[in-house]
Amino acid sequence: MMNVQTLPSAARWQPSASQPVLKLDSDERWSDFPEVLNLLRFDGQLHGMNDTSLFRRRRLKAGQSALRMGQPFEGLYVVRLGSLKTSMTHVDGAEHVLAFPMKGDLLGFDGICKNKYLSEVVALTDCDLIKIPDTELFSPGRGCNDIERMAYWAISREIVQEQTTYALTHSAKSEARVARFLRVQSERFAAMGYSANRFTLPMTRRDIGNHLNVTLETVSRAFSALDHLGIISVERREIKILSLEALRKFEA
Amino acid sequence: MMNVQTLPSAARWQPSASQPVLKLDSDERWSDFPEVLNLLRFDGQLHGMNDTSLFRRRRLKAGQSALRMGQPFEGLYVVRLGSLKTSMTHVDGAEHVLAFPMKGDLLGFDGICKNKYLSEVVALTDCDLIKIPDTELFSPGRGCNDIERMAYWAISREIVQEQTTYALTHSAKSEARVARFLRVQSERFAAMGYSANRFTLPMTRRDIGNHLNVTLETVSRAFSALDHLGIISVERREIKILSLEALRKFEA
DNA sequence: CGCATGCTTGACTGAACTCAAAGTCCGTGG
């Protein structure tokens, strides 16, 4: 059994008139290969040649941007703490929320193909990231590289999660999508050692709605409906799941 | 300029009462690393150590299954010819169409993470696939491996395409989704050297609808509407794009 | 030829969107 702790309700971002000026990337060195493997829940095979890996540490305040669309690829990130939001902005200016990465998730993998990042990532809470620089991934002299293999394994995992997420938007009814979203969130929290029954959503109703392709009002109404039915308890962003069984029934 | 050819309208699959019995995987050897790189439109860096690569060739008749959910991972496939359909089946039995792979696309990458395939892939037309066996990808003694790097680069590309596809379902109006779907199809055909203005859709209205999360009737109505407006010409599955400009306007 | 599948079109219904108003929480500044 994993150690269950309550989710740190971390400084929620309250929009302030001006984006606070900040000292950029605390570029601390950080070298704990086993911790990264553990965060990623890696269970593949390695060659055991993990030389002294040079990771970096990066802390973000809520509201800060972790990666920007179009920025040249400079490596991958593993989330050590905090919640983020990944989104794409279309030519017509419309935003599309792709995912809500949290502890153990990988960021930036869409930058490998074209050598620049293709999505925006912003911190929803204060965050602690581990950077795997591109030099560690691709250095040609390095030969066979455990880091590269680990990274690609993690990318494969992210693909699977993306497919699952994609499937989220394919329920007939909007209430069903919201119910499924909550269940998936619950499972993700549980997988990282947090409580599955009680958690704080780090994102707004609008972001949830965008992600599920429904309006924020519909999300709100769905939450209220599930609350009135006694299936969950909603108090702003504090969610308690009272009956996982009943929640699952709503996913049809 | 690429060589433009009309899309081979390839034996469309007409469902027959019984799945035809077939000789399985023609397991021919096949060893043309440059062709694979070309198919994948690879433009990354390699170490130039591409030893004698041992690929396999596999031909499928329309309607045959290329990969099955749950089947143990045995490698990746690159499509050399033909069209396919990727889908996931949920616990409740609902099918979700993820993508329509064609020439140059990669199959099976969702199998790396859990060492088994997580989606169904069936051929919509007769297909010609190149198999990259897992032994070629992961053999530990092999050291630094160009094939592995190429494969992962291709996976990164597929992620990007998946995100684009995912965004397909995030247009407000259903007509807009259908219009965007047609434009994306057109661009994909063009990217592989086929005509961008005239092509044959290999999939049913139902599959398109499932993919876009609308009903087949809605797809049909959208096609008709775009036809009546003179933006496209639809005759069963034969599509002509008459005004790409106008088509784009419908994506808002 | 009959049958099955796929496609189109119409009429009706209902779910989700839009618009609107009011309430809550939180940080800021007087």
Place this chain on the structure above:
DNA sequence: CCACGGACTTTGAGTTCAGTCAAGCATGCG
């Protein structure tokens, strides 16, 4: 400290868009 403002949320009422149900046609196969 308290009042204000802004973002976020909830809830209601009206409307529109897409789903459902149904009928009919086309095509290709046995």
